[in-house]
Amino acid sequence: MLDTHVAIWSVNLPKRIPQHIRDTISENAGEVAVSVASVWEIAIKHQLGRIDAPPFSGHQAIIEFEAAGFQLLPVEARHAAFVERLPLIHSDPFDRLMLAQSIVEGMQFVTYDRHLSRYDTAVLTWP
DSSP: OOOOOHHHHHHOOOGOOHHHHHHHHHHHHTTOOEEHHHHHHHHHHHHHHHTSSSSSSSHHHHHHHTTTOOOOOOOOOOHHHHHHGGGGTTOOOHHHHHHHHHHHOOOOOOEEOGGGGGGSEEEOOOO
């Protein structure tokens, strides 16, 4: 499962992702997931219009992610409830929910955020 920024970079700026991670993503085509929480995060941040806002809207994110062959993973009650089982290592609610989803679903979480690698779960990160 891709963290929001990794999903955006995958479709917009793939060179920001190391080649070995891009290879892993392409080797698992059709099985790579992006949380609908990422779409929600993109929609919120895009609407704010800040300089670091995502390069497209939430609606466009759906189109981009589906065109890339990513599966959109819905947020379920069991994902939301699992968040309370995560230690308070990271405070970002989007990241905590996506990490919970990846754990519940048995997926590796791909992120640039090294703080998330402190959780005792399958997290692929860099640099």
